[in-house]
Amino acid sequence: MKIEHVLAGFVPESRGKDGLALAVLLARQTGARLTVAYVHTPAWTTPGPGRIDAEWRAYVTAEAARTLEQARLLLADVRDLPIDYVLDGNRGSGRGLVQLAGRTRADVVVIGPAPGGVRGRIRLGSTADQLLHASPVPVALAPRGYGGEHPPEIRRLTVAYRRDPASDQAVLEAATLAARMGVPLRLITLVVHSGQQARMDEETLNRLRETVTADLRAAARGHGRLEVAVEVLEGRNVATALGGTDCEGVMLICASSETGPLRRVFVGDISSKIIRSASCPVMMLPRNPPKKPGIIGKQGKL
Known part of the structure; x- marks a missing residue:
């Protein structure tokens, strides 16, 4: 970007x-x-x-x-x-x-x-x-x-990540912007376990944590000298999950919903909840075709 x-x-x-x-x-x-x-x-x-x-x-x-x-x-x-x-x-x-x-x-x-x-x-x-x-x-x-x-400056960019092409593209865009601004990048995934998910046994929940952590680490690789951290946030809803991380001096970046039109910003249900729950500025990216192959796979949690 x-x-x-x-x-x-x-x-x-x-x-x-x-x-x-x-x-x-x-x-x-x-x-x-x-x-x-x-x-x-x-x-x-x-x-x-x-x-x-x-x-x-x-x-x-x-x-x-x-x-x-x-x-x-x-x-x-x-x-x-x-x-x-x-x-x-x-x-x-x-x-x-x-x-x-x-x-x-x-x-x-x-x-x-x-x-x-x-x-x-x-x-x-x-x-x-x-x-x-x-x-x-x-x-x-x-x-x-x-x-x-x-704050006197934006100190870190954070990407709300899920394993899909739109989020992979968002990571690439955010990494370019972070390097230009001279700030570190963080990738977060939200694991919201409410309703049926609240009844998951600990073993299933641990497997989910391992999966999304592996997805985050894979997305964090290949960005040169840029410092990229990863974090899994959990809670009964989006607000409590986001409340578990430091947002001071942060700008949060989200990809548009994959169901929206190309080259337009389009907010889905989860992105809307993130915007309303975040205690920092949020930037929504338009849905653009991937510039290069990313980490494609089944949808994870956000």
């Missing part, structure tokens, strides 16, 4: 600051340029009687410009990055960001959480939903409060 252009979607609330903080860290550590965009609802363009429509369009344009000025003020102290500011009209903010990503050739889109979420967690709203089912480039989501309590 090569990141040379980061597109940050901004909203005039504290959650807009959360997305900006993550976008700045990503741009700074990858040497990318940053574009901050505010996608606003466009004014009605059909001419009407008198000057009412013209005045309304002027009002909408002025309000959008004032909103984008808030982003400029928030980033006034960021002097080490080239930053562009863009306004765009679209009835769907997520769809607008997808189109902007294409027009500006952005390599990743970054947004903050939807309103009303728990501090330290990611809440998905309509903007994220549109992006997570249509974006042709990775989508990075910041948790609530990240703008005020984010």
